[in-house]
Amino acid sequence: MNFFPRHSMADMDSDSSSSDSHSDSHSGSHSGSHSTSSMMTMVFQSETATPLYSTSWTPSGAGAYAGTCIFLVVLAVVGRCLLALKAVQEARWLDREAARRYVAVNGKIPFAEQVAVSPDARQMTLSANGAEETVMVVERKRGVLRPWRFSVDPLRAVLDTIIVGIGYLLMLAVMTMNVGYFMSVLAGVFIGSLAVGRYTPMAEH
Secondary structure (H helix, E strand, C coil), X not given: CCCCCHHHHHXXXXXXXXXXXXXXXXXXXXHHHHHHHHHHCCCCECCCCCCECECCCCCCCHHHHHHHHHHXXXXXXXXXXXXXXXXXXXXXXXXXXXXXXXXXXXXXXXXXXXXXXXXXXXEEEXXXXXXXXXXXXXXXXXXXXXXXXXCCHHHHHHHHHXXXXXXXXXXXXXXXXXXXXXXXXXXXXXXXXXXXXXXCXXXXX
């Protein structure tokens, strides 16, 4: 025996189907909007109110946006200057170690005699503009391990940490996909390389 009228059952079926279709359409629109928003974040945009590093650092106007771009330019220049400083300092440390390595000590064989008796040393004749000179060429068969020094390695670690930190900050600024931030980072790299790029090894670029 059926206690519900035939038209009531039809109404309930239609209501349930409409609710299911409504939920499907809502979820579909939500997923579509989410995918659209995720795709929109992967393109460059020029909004001046783009947060940088935190929501509290959001330019509220054109002046604040220009100040943020100037900050990124200066940060990129500082990063290039630190790379140049590290390269110069590494050359100084290497010169100090070389000078320390060849100090004459009483009771030791002088460096000239060590070169003369070294199996890796070869005597060659160097000629330039008609003049000839006999020189001694020493081949280094293996790399020289530089010792750990308290006056050198902590400072090197600090410089590397600061350089990497600045690099990540610049990368995060570029990842905002803001055109102004991106161009500011490029401008800072250009200015820094133009000023001190000659001191930086090619491997650091």
